[in-house]
Each structure stands twice: as structure tokens, then as C-alpha cells.
Amino acid sequence: MLLINCPFCKERNETEFVYGGPVGVDRPDPNAVADQEWVDFLTLVPNPTGPVFEKWWHARGCGEWFVICRDTVTHEILESPDEKS
Amino acid sequence: MQNYSFFSLARNALSSHKNWQAAWRSPPLKEEYDVIIIGAGGHGLATAYYLAKEFGITNVAVLERGWLGGGNVARNTVTVRSNYLRDQSIPFYVKSVSLYEGLTKELNFNMMHSKRTMVDVVHNYPKMRDLRRRQLTMDIYNSTYEQITVEKVRQLIPALTGGGPGSRLPIIGGMVHKDAGVNRHDAVAWGYARAADSLGVEMHQKTGVTALLRASNGDIQGVETNKGVVKAKKVVVAVSGHTTTLTETAGLKLPLRTMNLTAFVSEPIKPIVDVIVNCSDLGFYFSQSDKGELVIGGAPDSAQSFRRDIKQHVFEDTVGAMLELFPSFKKLKLLRQWGGHLDITPDASPIMDETSVPGLYVTAGWWGGYKAIPAGGLTMAHHVAKNMPHPLMEAFTCNRFKNLDYILETGTTTAR
Numbered sequence: 001m002l003l004i005n006c007p008f009c010k011e012r013n014e015t016e017f018v019y020g021g022p023v024g025v026d027r028p029d030p031n032a033v034a035d036q037e038w039v040d041f042l043t044l045v046p047n048p049t050g051p052v053f054e055k056w057w058h059a060r061g062c063g064e065w066f067v068i069c070r071d072t073v074t075h076e077i078l079e080s081p082d083e084k085s
Numbered sequence: 086m087q088n089y090s091f092f093s094l095a096r097n098a099l100s101s102h103k104n105w106q107a108a109w110r111s112p113p114l115k116e117e118y119d120v121i122i123i124g125a126g127g128h129g130l131a132t133a134y135y136l137a138k139e140f141g142i143t144n145v146a147v148l149e150r151g152w153l154g155g156g157n158v159a160r161n162t163v164t165v166r167s168n169y170l171r172d173q174s175i176p177f178y179v180k181s182v183s184l185y186e187g188l189t190k191e192l193n194f195n196m197m198h199s200k201r202t203m204v205d206v207v208h209n210y211p212k213m214r215d216l217r218r219r220q221l222t223m224d225i226y227n228s229t230y231e232q233i234t235v236e237k238v239r240q241l242i243p244a245l246t247g248g249g250p251g252s253r254l255p256i257i258g259g260m261v262h263k264d265a266g267v268n269r270h271d272a273v274a275w276g277y278a279r280a281a282d283s284l285g286v287e288m289h290q291k292t293g294v295t296a297l298l299r300a301s302n303g304d305i306q307g308v309e310t311n312k313g314v315v316k317a318k319k320v321v322v323a324v325s326g327h328t329t330t331l332t333e334t335a336g337l338k339l340p341l342r343t344m345n346l347t348a349f350v351s352e353p354i355k356p357i358v359d360v361i362v363n364c365s366d367l368g369f370y371f372s373q374s375d376k377g378e379l380v381i382g383g384a385p386d387s388a389q390s391f392r393r394d395i396k397q398h399v400f401e402d403t404v405g406a407m408l409e410l411f412p413s414f415k416k417l418k419l420l421r422q423w424g425g426h427l428d429i430t431p432d433a434s435p436i437m438d439e440t441s442v443p444g445l446y447v448t449a450g451w452w453g454g455y456k457a458i459p460a461g462g463l464t465m466a467h468h469v470a471k472n473m474p475h476p477l478m479e480a481f482t483c484n485r486f487k488n489l490d491y492i493l494e495t496g497t498t499t500a501r
Contacts, residue, residue: 001398015398019387022342036487043340043431043486047329049391072343073391 002070005080008062020055022046023067051078086283089193108275109153109282114289114312118146120469121308121317123294123331125149127158127270127455128448129323130277131462132469133286134192139463140470143285146317147278148310150293154274157325160393160425161455162348162382164361164372166203166265167228170219173480173492174434175226177460180477182264184459194276196268197375203265203361204233204241206410208254212366215496216260229263244357247410254366254409265361267372267380273458297322297335297445305335305444319469321446326391326426328449335442340486341428341450345390346382347399349422351414353377365496367406379417381407386424395424427452432491433498437465437481438474447483453498 002014022045030038046052051071058064069079087093087106097105120136122129125147136142149155165185167178189196207213213232220230238259239245248256278288293311297320300306307316322331326343353376363370371381383403386396400422408415430436430450435457437448448465451457464475474482480492 001396013398014396022389039487039489040338042489044338045340045342047342047389047428049327049330052389054388070388072389075390075392 002075002077004056004068004077006058006061006064007066007081008064009058012058012061016058016060018057018059020057020065023053023055049073086193086279089195108279109288111290112287114292114315115146115287117307117316118287119144119317120319120321121145121315122147122321122323123308124156124323124325125153125274125278125288125290126156126323126325127273127277127458128451128461128465129321130154130274130281131458132321132323132448132465133462134277134281134284135463135466136470137281137284137286140466142470145281145286146315147281147286147288148292148294148308148315149288149290152290153278153288154271157425157427158270158274158455158458160348160423161270162370162372162380163267163270163455164203164265164370164382164453165198165268165456166262166361167456168203168219168223168230168260168262168265168497170222170494170497171434171492172222172225174494174497175223175228177464177477178456179226179228179264180463181457181460182266184463185266185268185456188273188276188459192276192280194272194279196272196276198266198268199375200264200266201360201372202241203262203363204238205260205262206238206242206245206248206256206362206364206366207258207260208248208256208366210257213258219497220260229261231261231263233259233261235259241360242358242362244411244413245362247408247412252409267361267374270455277462294331295334297331297442299335299442303443305442319444319446321448321465321469323448323465325449325451325454326428328428328447332440332445332447335445337440337442337445339436339440339447339449339483340431341436342389343391343426343428345386345392345395345424345426347384347386347395347403347422347424348380348382349395349400349419350374350381351379351417351419354379354417364406364410367409369403369407371407378420379414391426393424393426395422427454431486432493433495434492435461435481436483437461437468437478438483439468440483
């Protein structure tokens, strides 16, 4: 189980969190970009063997969304958001 | 190929089993082949076999990073079935199930295929409606699905003592899929390898591919391995979870995420369940192997993972759910637990296609790909040999995502 560092609640068990997917490109304006770019945004996600930035939601806790950097092979969390006071 | 039979067994017993032929050769790696298949797993070996058998292409090398049949073909829960949802999927899996049933004879290798029926245990009405809709589509393609009452479910699965009217999630009924069965995964890998080898295909173990090589005009040219460069005009990627790791070396992006799926087995016990039990509402399924072990499959780990072990809380959730319905299993000791990493597309259907890199074929996105091995191998071989897709797999293109033309199969497996 991962111990995820929530910016408000500090280290909590993974079971309190909901996974929100890897961080892809920023959402383009569907009316402004070509269909291809829009579809790429919808379907392509980073899938590296190694560190990946991903979104987590502290659903069964404070409700905060945040981004961590986690290694997909070792599951080590390499970067967590700074603590908020 | 040395024929396996009662007589060959008796003859070799007289010489203390010292004179059996090796099941496949280990020839030196050549510089060039007609077709290179990356990954000696189920799909890779089946593709190699059907390329040689059906299409006469025998100058083929199967390159494997580890050992033959040591990847996901050895890490699944051997369930073979065809209860899928979409018109594109069902005929494909029906074909695969029927090929599996004839595979022992075809490959002269005992698959220990046991056509033992699968029972879906259903806990809610929307799910039941969904399964009955699936039944109507499956009827068109000669797959079997039939609704049964709670009493019949309990009659088919006597060990199912939980889920009564007073429980949190009472059982409301079930569905029976009579075509489903289990068989022996090692036999599938070894059988295909042995038969492909006898037709001239070469298997190269401990030959890891590090990169795909493209010619100056963009076509695929070959692969770079730990044993040097090997050339081929056609390369098939059949590496499950590591598909994107390889295709990215050719500058190709595919809509795949790699996930880890849970499985574990109990200690061997006397026969207690003779069907495959699937409880999709609670997120687990199991069958009893010939050795007597309960082979249990669970849910995926939620986030991307390239690991081959499983997380404690995913494991505990699965066990907890199982004990809700099968309280008597509380006394069982669990012997082994493992995970497999596999990749999934946005619609949970596979990709079997020539990619935008000419000559580079991909068979990926298999979530429950074990049941698809024979049909997957046959149709992929057809595509590679004839440069056009087999009718059974023509829907599973790379380009369907460009039009958001999904073949949505989420929910027909443990994929969410």
C-alpha cells in the first residue's frame, strides 16, 4: 500500500484516495484545435516505465486534488506537493 | 516433430525417459528474417505457429527477453469464454473458444481443456438487465448464455452459502455460460512453441529487444537486441504490458495504459466447485484447478503499474469479497499470490493492427488475452501474411480511436 502525502493531512493510507489518472497535456479548447489534437488529448496518456506525474483525490479525507510523481516500477513516491499551512 | 502418444510414452519408459527429443531447438540467431515476433508468450507463439502452418511463412524468429512462456501466459487464470458484449468481439471469442477445444489434437499436446461452464453470480437488477442484453447479442453468434434463478445458482455452486436474503448484497440470480472452460497455460505456450519449431520457426530466449529500428523511408527495418541487430521487413510486437515501452522507440504513441491485475491460489483441497464462478459485482472470480487449488482472480490496482507483485489492500479486498459469499473458505490457506502487468486501451478492446509505421504490427491491449490466444494468433498471422486484416479482427484497429469509434467492452472483464 502506498503512503500518500496529502498537502493537508500528511501521510495517509492509499485506500483513502481515489486515483485520478496520469497528468497529460493541458486540455485544449475543442473548438480551437484540430480534431486530431483533441482526440490525442482524449486518448493518449503517458505510460512510462519509471517516474510519472499523476493526480490523486483525497476522497475519503479532506477532498483535496493534488499531483504526485510516482515510479511505476518501484512504486516509490518521488515528489509530493508541499504542505499547506 | 516427435509424436506424443501412449506408445511413445511406453517406448520411452523402457529407456527410462532418457531419449525424449528436445521440444524445440535453440539455433544461433541469424542476421535477417522475414518476420520477427517480439515476445514468446501466448500471442507471439500462436502468431508464429499460424504464420508457418496456415500461410507457409517459416523464416520467422520469436525473440523473448526472458524464457519462453514465462510472462503473462504463465500469470493468468486460464479462463476461456466468449460472453462478450459487442458484435465485433463475440464472433472473435467464439472462434477462439472453438480453436481451443481442438488444440490438443491440432498441436499433439494435451491442453487438459475442461469445458466446465461459467456461472455469473448477480446481485443487482441493472447488471442482470445488462447481462440479458448481452445474451441476446450472443445468441446471434452462437455463443451460449442463459439466465438462472438463485436456487439454480446455489445448486450449481453448493459452496455458495453467503449472499442470502439477510445479507448486505443478496444474490438475485445468475447467468450460465456453457462454452466456458479452463485449460493448462504451460501446455498452450509449449504446444505452440513445439509445433511452430517443427515447421521451421526459431525461438530465441534471453534475447531482449531494446529498440525498434526504422529505415530512412520510415518503414520498419528490424530490431536492436542484446545480441545485436536483427533485420526484418515485418515486426510483430506481442509483449503485453511493455508495448508502449517498445513502440515509443519507433516514435509511435499508442493509447495504452499499463495496469497490474491480481491473482492468487489456495492450498489444494478436494473437489468443491466444478464450474468457474464469476462475481463481477464483488470483483472476484475463481475456479478449481485439477490439482485442487482454488485459482482466484481479483481486481486491478487502480494506478498504472509495471510491477508483477500485488498490493496488500487489493488482495485483502478480494479475499474479503470472496468470504462474503463463501464463508467456508475462511479456513483455506493461500499459497501464492502474483500479479501480471497488462495494457488496456480506452475502450478495453484490443488493438491488432499494422501501425502507422509500415511493417510494424501490434497486438496489444489484451485484458483477458489468454482466451484470445488461438484466434489472436490466427488473425494476426493472416494480417501479417496477406497485408490485410482477417474479418474477425478488422474492427480492432489503431485508428478507431481517431474517430472515437469505440468497441466498448469495459465491464465484460475486470477492467473498469
